[in-house]
Amino acid sequence: MTSSSSAPVPGLSLKRITVTYPGHREPVLDGLDLDVADGRLLALLGPSGCGKTTTVQVASGLLTPSRGAVHLGGTDVTRIPPEHRGVAVVFQQPMLLPHRTVLDNVAFPARMRGRSRRDARTAALAQLERVGLDALAARYPRQLSGGQAQRVALARALAAEPAVLLLDEPFSALDPSLRHTMRDLLTTVQRELAVTTVLVTHDQTEAAAVADSVALLDQGRLLQQAQPADLYARPASLAVARFLGCPTALPGHVTPQGRFACLLGELDLPDTVAHRGPGHLVIRPEAVQVGTGPDTVAAVVHSARPEGAFTALVADTAAGPVHVLLPPGTSPALSEHLRLRLPVAHRWVVPDRHSPAGPPSINGVAGPGPAAC
Amino acid sequence: MRRALRKAVFAVLTLWIAAPLLPLLIWAFAGRWVYPALVPQEFSLRAWGQAAAPQQQVIAATGTSLALALTTALTATALGALAARGLVLYRPPAAGLVRLLLLAPVLVPPFALAVGVQEVFVRAGLSDHPTGVALVHLVPALPYTVLVMIGGFATYDLRMEQTARTLGASRTAVLRHVTLPALSPALLAAATLAFLVSWSEYLMTVLVGGGVVTTLPLLLFATAAGSGNQALTAVLGTLTVAPPVLLFGVGAALLRRNRAVWADPDHDPSPSFATPEIER
Numbered sequence: 001m002t003s004s005s006s007a008p009v010p011g012l013s014l015k016r017i018t019v020t021y022p023g024h025r026e027p028v029l030d031g032l033d034l035d036v037a038d039g040r041l042l043a044l045l046g047p048s049g050c051g052k053t054t055t056v057q058v059a060s061g062l063l064t065p066s067r068g069a070v071h072l073g074g075t076d077v078t079r080i081p082p083e084h085r086g087v088a089v090v091f092q093q094p095m096l097l098p099h100r101t102v103l104d105n106v107a108f109p110a111r112m113r114g115r116s117r118r119d120a121r122t123a124a125l126a127q128l129e130r131v132g133l134d135a136l137a138a139r140y141p142r143q144l145s146g147g148q149a150q151r152v153a154l155a156r157a158l159a160a161e162p163a164v165l166l167l168d169e170p171f172s173a174l175d176p177s178l179r180h181t182m183r184d185l186l187t188t189v190q191r192e193l194a195v196t197t198v199l200v201t202h203d204q205t206e207a208a209a210v211a212d213s214v215a216l217l218d219q220g221r222l223l224q225q226a227q228p229a230d231l232y233a234r235p236a237s238l239a240v241a242r243f244l245g246c247p248t249a250l251p252g253h254v255t256p257q258g259r260f261a262c263l264l265g266e267l268d269l270p271d272t273v274a275h276r277g278p279g280h281l282v283i284r285p286e287a288v289q290v291g292t293g294p295d296t297v298a299a300v301v302h303s304a305r306p307e308g309a310f311t312a313l314v315a316d317t318a319a320g321p322v323h324v325l326l327p328p329g330t331s332p333a334l335s336e337h338l339r340l341r342l343p344v345a346h347r348w349v350v351p352d353r354h355s356p357a358g359p360p361s362i363n364g365v366a367g368p369g370p371a372a373c
Numbered sequence: 374m375r376r377a378l379r380k381a382v383f384a385v386l387t388l389w390i391a392a393p394l395l396p397l398l399i400w401a402f403a404g405r406w407v408y409p410a411l412v413p414q415e416f417s418l419r420a421w422g423q424a425a426a427p428q429q430q431v432i433a434a435t436g437t438s439l440a441l442a443l444t445t446a447l448t449a450t451a452l453g454a455l456a457a458r459g460l461v462l463y464r465p466p467a468a469g470l471v472r473l474l475l476l477a478p479v480l481v482p483p484f485a486l487a488v489g490v491q492e493v494f495v496r497a498g499l500s501d502h503p504t505g506v507a508l509v510h511l512v513p514a515l516p517y518t519v520l521v522m523i524g525g526f527a528t529y530d531l532r533m534e535q536t537a538r539t540l541g542a543s544r545t546a547v548l549r550h551v552t553l554p555a556l557s558p559a560l561l562a563a564a565t566l567a568f569l570v571s572w573s574e575y576l577m578t579v580l581v582g583g584g585v586v587t588t589l590p591l592l593l594f595a596t597a598a599g600s601g602n603q604a605l606t607a608v609l610g611t612l613t614v615a616p617p618v619l620l621f622g623v624g625a626a627l628l629r630r631n632r633a634v635w636a637d638p639d640h641d642p643s644p645s646f647a648t649p650e651i652e653r
Contacts, residue, residue: 060539082538083546095536099554108550112541153536160540 009074011038011196012059012087012164017068019054019220028054029065030220036164038073039194041187042225043207046217047243052200055217056168059198060087072163083112088162092169094153096141102128102152103137109160127155130189147178151185158193165190165197171206183210204244208232216240232284234272238350241282248288249280250319254349263319264297268344279349285312285325287346290332296339301332315340394614400607420604424612429605430587435612437503438572438589442616445510445571446564452511453518453563454525454556461526472523479516483576486512491580501583509581510574514567521566525559558628565624569617589613 014034020027028051036042044052057063059070061082069078077085088109096105106127110120128134131151141149150170157165167186171179187210190197201207207214208228215225223243224236235241238249252262254276260267262281299315299322306312311331313324315338322340332338400406404417424431456475460468478486490512491500499505537551538544553560575590582591593609596602 060535062535062538081543082535083541083543085539087539089536089539091532091536093530093532095530095533097533097537097551097554108537108542109540112537112543112546156540162539166539 008038010035010071011040011073012036012198013071013074014055014059015069015071017055017058017065017070019051019058019063019065026220027066028220029058031068032217032220032222034215034222034225036196036198037212038196040212041190041197041199041210043211043214043228044198044200044217045204045207045214045243046202048202050217051220052202052217053168054220056089056166056198056200059164060089060166061085062089086160086163087166088157088160088164089166089168090150090153090157090170092172094141094146094149096144096149096152096156098141100140101137102133102139102141102144105141105152106156106159108156124155124159127159128152130158131155131185147174147182150174150182154186154189158189158195162195165195166200167197168200169202170199172201172203179206186210216243218243233346234348235282235350237353238280238282241350246282246284246323248285248321248323249282249350250317250322251278251280252319253278260347260349264317267342267347269347269349270345273347273349275349275351278352280352281319282348282350283322283342283346285323287343288322288324289341289343290324290326290330290338291341292339293341296341299338299340301334301336301338304332304334397607397610397614400603401611403604403607406603420602420608423602423605424608429592431589431592431609431612434587434589434592437587439616441503441507441510441588442568442571444507445514446568448507449511449514449518449567449570450522450560450564453515453522453567454560456515456519457522457526460519461523462529462531472519475519476516478512483513487576487580490577494581500581501585503582503586506578506582506586506588509577510571513574513577514570517566517570518563521559521563522556525556525563529555561624561627565620568620572617573613 012034013036014032017029017032017034018027019029032051032055034042034044034055044055046052054063058065058068061070061077061080065078069076071077072085072087096102097108100108103121103124106124107117107120110123111117115123125134125137128137131154133148133151133155136144136148136152141152144152150173154170170186171182174182183206186197186199190210199207199210208231211228213225214228214231216223216231218239224231224240226234226236231240232244232246235244235246241247241249250262250264252260254269254273255261255266256276258269258271258273258276260269260279260281267281297317299317302314302316302321304311304313307325309328311326311328313326313332314321315324316322317340322342324340326332399413401420402416402418403413404415404419406413406415423429427433456471459465460472465471490509494500494505494509499508533555534547534551537547542550573590574588575594578586578588578591582588589609589612593606593613596609597606600606
């Protein structure tokens, strides 16, 4: 799962982190392993309650894990308090000090390290210029808009010259257009400074848009860590596929010849599928087309609902329901018989694993389940 | 019309509160004042001279009262802040019950409370001593500080402290630069209330102080009841009123200045002042 190359030391590394809150039986983090390559941006993606915020707390030193270790640049920092760790956190709310000006807020980290007021302010102004807010240096946090305040918070975190920057849902409270601007700002600043960064988000589009690699977390475990495109094209499990908006999963098995045998017959697979044995065929709804010809399969429309300009269609095939995202203009009626093309290049097989959570059975894949798993 | 009415109500209220203080002030400076004259026949500072005399204990009692009130203000505010922090931010089990217990001293009739407290303090060997009195003043003061600080913590976010920690601030630096400034209005209000409770406390002081610890209210009651010296009583009354009024004035001014910094979204400094104290 950790597909990153093994030679360089990761900027941030969590090793077998387990956290159990007092009074709870189930751990929030259950033996979590996570590596963030030095100078790269990792998006930590997952449904709410999956342990993302706890991961931030552990990495920053605000929370000591029950078990496991935190390494920064190869050094064990598990017992080092947050103020000496060099891991700056930006939360969803900017958390600026209300009684200080913007400039003095950004100067705060340098002041805490014992720099003179003048030095700290000069450095702070440079950081404010970086986020384009040097004109607002004399304002108080109350006088800022939400987006401005969050930019100040980012500038303040950068002023701490952290080894690792942790952003916990930093843009979730902002409106969508502003969110895009902030993402661009973040990627620009992050590339420029090459600071190891973890962006916590529940928004897969945001994760895919900014991250070098994406780690998908669920119920305190790492489901998969990969580059965004790989995550979409080659999900490691049904849970990953479903979370990323790919609910189609047809049960069957991969033959020794590399073909997928299911109730639809034997289907061709791309060469990238190395798995042999039982598994589920997954294919993204955007890739499926309605068509005719010998390479199509018969289906009956089960449901259709508008999704923006598109139509989200669920069609029953002999092997199970297939989800299709139809382009504007075509809208089949319920119970209509049609034929679907499942392009070979977009097919992928998720191996069946006999995990304690119960093996994914034929029953387990039916229905257009919600995106969260 | 409406404004006029508001002004009238304000004037009546001011008169209602201030009127009893006027005879007090006149009496304090009266030399001879015999019925039926509306104002004293003679003005003098004799009563003030009496009050300054050592055998009257006025100066000593004022000192004791001030020391007790300041100690109570400091201790009760610190304890109240800690209790409120625990109750609001960490939500312990049975928080409601703990809150009720902390507020109990103001819910129970004062005399019943005082008698019970005296019993405990005598058994603990804390009576007849300033330390015991200082401790007993905490009992009626704590509920107020807890209440005020619960309000203060209601809008407080622990992540403010967490952020500061990750930016390099130690625990003490967080306390100094984050927690105390953020809570300063509530702390000031709580301390003022605790000061006032201790300053005007009579019953507990009498019962636990056992006549050994003399405070200003004790002296005032004794003089008013037994001496027949109206002028001296008025001087003591004035001395009792002045510090709380002064304290309220200073506290209100501080709070107002605070608010100017905290909640003034319209205040928009021109860009020319954008970078103070920086040589570019």
